[in-house]
Amino acid sequence: MPPSALPDGDPAPESGELPSGALATVPTTDLAVYVHVPFCTVRCGYCDFNTYTLTELGGPGAAIGVDSYAEAALRELDLARTVLGDEAPSVATVFVGGGTPTMLRSADLVTVLGGIRDRFGLAPGAEVTTEANPDSVTPQSLAELAQGGYTRVSIGMQSAVPHVLRTLERTHDPANVAKAVAATRDAGMQVSIDLIYGTPGESLDDWRRSLEAAIALEPDHVSAYALVVEEGTKLAAQVRRGVVPAPEDDDEADKYELADAMLSEAGFGWYEVSNWARSPRNRCRHNVAYWAGTNWWGIGPGAHSHVGGVRWWNVKHPSAYAARLASGASPAHARETLTDEQRYDERVLLGSRLVDGLPLGDLRGSARAAVAGLIAEGLVEGAAAVGGGRLVLTRRGRLLADTVVHRLLAA
Amino acid sequence: MARTALAPHATPPELIRNFCIIAHIDHGKSTLADRMLQLTGVVDARAMRAQYLDRMDIERERGITIKSQAVRMPWEVDGTTYALNMIDTPGHVDFTYEVSRSLAACEGAVLLVDAAQGIEAQTLANLYLAMENDLTIIPVLNKIDLPAAQPEKYAEELAKLIGVEPEDCLRVSGKTGAGVEPLLDTIVAKLPAPVGNPDAPARAMIFDSVYDTYRGVVTYVRVVDGNLNPRERIVMMSTKATHELLEIGVISPEPVPSKGLGVGEVGYLITGVKDVRQSRVGDTVTNASKPATKDLGGYRDPKPMVFSGLYPIDGSDYPDLREALDKLKLNDAALVYEPETSAALGFGFRCGFLGLLHLEIVRERLEREFGLDLISTQPNVVYDVTMDDGKQVHVTNPSEYPDGKIREVSEPVVRATILAPTEFVGAIMELCQQKRGNLRGMDYLSEDRVEMRYTLPLAEIVFDFFDQLKSRTRGYASLDYEPDGEQVADLVKVEILLQGETVDAFSAIVHKDKAYAYGVMMASKLKDLIPRQQFEVPIQAAIGSRIIARENIRAIRKDVLAKCYGGDISRKRKLLEKQKEGKKRMKMVGRVEVPQEAFIAALSSDSAGDKAKK
């Protein structure tokens, strides 16, 4: 899920080649593959993902579209295979995100997965997820995905309340969510549901209704995100003009607490700030890989990758992306090589978001010394620190994770 | 027409005319000076640019003159070539001091009046200054090219003001050059030539002294008696210090070394000294070999009217700030400063300025020319506090305001002159009433223009008075003021507390009736500026132990970024790196983290900027 604004970075080589230090980590580090499908039927007002409607891309005659996407993706997979080399491990997790991956025919999604399998192999029990919009799946298409090796579907429900969905400009029929969930389960795949809270005009009761509806669907996994007003979106313009009020932190805090309470009550456990799973087995291993800092290759326009402390990101526009690959060049737009300091910062930033926490031993001495204060302020779990030697955030601490990270890094 | 210039040193006084151009702000002095530079041929068309003599970046950006500039120009009348020394002066009230120094170097003044505006407050103020100096006045209406110009009407006004006939008012356009040649001829014809004794020991008045990185101190003088010659030794009469004259010359309009300067001439000296205090404005220069016995009498030092604390945002820049102030002071005698410390802001300087524009310009020059990032505290005037036990405290900073029992507090007042069309008399009276003013008199300059004289507390006039005056008179009123002693007033100190701790930088001394408004304004401003902390932060405004306003910053409950996947990671880390930088710019007030930006925003009075931009 690449955000649409790309960071600045250093130039990336045309060959896609990686520094030897980064490559050295490949054989011994888990490998994940992310596939970015940059197409949507309409753009939702709050969304700043790198995605395009088919009309924006120029219709059927466009350089790249739903029909030719898989071909371009396979080319980048060839490049990935060449760059990572023979010693690359088989792929542990695949996540196809968007955009709306289910705008592609299931056959194409299966082709892309096949392309990964052919080049790297899939590890036994590999997790293979695709995102899906409730309106863009059918029992048939889902069965085809399961058949082709997909194990998990993440459904963009966002809310169960019609006026909230309207404000978000979600066009899906709320009734289709239940159908999509049932069909996914019938096809033998795991179900995850995405929710958004803090939408302007959403009351605490509205949010409770959405949570109840989501829980009633008995998913295996729930992600609940506070609405971010991203710069450059239609929502941001509406907030700026005062047409809709900006989301409020206090309201979002109430809603987060409600979500955590209701989901816990229903048997879900949090394992990352915004993610809950029915059991540890149902956690999204692909996402955990991001937070644990393992290696992953992002296929597709604007997709981000990380291998051994080198992060890079592809050109954003699908046509530019396709053109690069057609000319035999890497689609990477720029990259950055993390310094030790930056890797440490990321480790603290990401590790502290997890229920498994950050081993206190990974912290520098001064940061370790700051932990006692954070426990006293109720931001960090005392028991996990003392008993387990890990820094784990309390519910309050999860909401103030930024403060905690600043305090640890400034210590 | 211009001819070959007369050589300095060898020019008989009868052929010299020294004059300055004085006017209300923006009436076109510098533009008229441009045309003179061109007509006399000292600046050619290629080198010409608008307001040529406004040389500082800051002058050019703001379109105003801050420093006077003297230029020597040749001008021929009836076959005789004369040497004209012209001084372009600033019009803003903060720089009246510059004008008065320039006047002392001249026998005459061109009093310029915008023919579309008429007489304004600084027209009067500068005219009176010129008359006090016994200068011959040449009344001139400018901007006659403007469609809105009313030369007839204003010629009448101007003539009445200085007691001449309307026909005696010249009409020019600095823009088109119309009327400028006759004006130069009139200057030659009407202004007296300087008189002095060429054989007496030299006496030259220092009217400006400027520090130049390359050349050291450049001193501008007007020779009254005798002459000064290169390589001779000279004496500064007040300090008796002697220096060798390394270079002497005239400005035309760039420095041109000469064989010396004689009676009546205006020019510059370079002695190699590095500190302008060794070459003080108002001092008299004489020859070391045959020194004069009596000096020319100096200038009154300008008195700072407004004080503000200047603090480096990065505390480690303090020594650089000191050095920068020392350097700036070399060019700006009106700037005074002494070290002070603030609990909230650390080490800095309490600085005295002639007005808010002066403050703003000094601050901008420090930032621009010396690369400093500064915070300036709420400007204030000086108070004299008498305690019950008779002890006197002179307060230039609200934090010095004493705690014990106070008998009385006095504040500086000014004598203000306001000129405006008669229809605004009511509005002006209402404003002055609100600002605690006392009407001292009112005169009709013409049927539809009135001059109102008020005594007003300086503290009321210095800040947003001018803006309010302008807005209530649709821009038609003008204002001038000068210090006029002190008065006892009902003043109190309002303190601002964060979580019970006084933040000295936000304290202010205000009139009792305005304390509440100040407290409410500051508390609500801070509420918006200080980010939420992990705990609740009460903000209070208090007079002594009495709370007059309060606000509350609620504790922050959420700051986490909800979504943090692949591409979000770089973004988030970069944000974090930025925030780490920001942490360094935080000041702690007790347990409360206050960003520098909050101090800056809270302390920047919105009106300060506007006024300076006129």
Ligand SMILES: Nc1nc2c(ncn2[C@@H]2O[C@H](COP(=O)(O)OP(=O)(O)OP(=O)(O)O)[C@@H](O)[C@H]2O)c(=O)[nH]1
């Ligand atoms: N139309 C017209 N505009 C003029 C004339 N003289 C000056 N101006 C304009 O009036 C404005 C002010 O001119 P300046 O020459 O900077 O005025 P000043 O009196 O030197 O201003 P201060 O030094 O700040 O007091 C500028 O925009 C000039 O272009 C003129 O004769 N005709």
Ligand SMILES: C[S@@+](CC[C@H](N)C(=O)[O-])C[C@H]1O[C@@H](n2cnc3c(N)ncnc32)[C@H](O)[C@@H]1O
């Ligand atoms: C790649 S996105 C969208 C996937 C799919 N196209 C959809 O809209 O359902 C994955 C999730 O990110 C969340 N999301 C997207 N934009 C967001 C925003 N501005 N603020 C918070 N969450 C957002 C939504 O919950 C969304 O389901």
Ligand code: SF4
């Ligand atoms: S469907 Fe999903 S990816 Fe597409 S615009 Fe809406 S939120 Fe963004």
Ligand SMILES: [Mg+2]
């Ligand atoms: Mg000027």
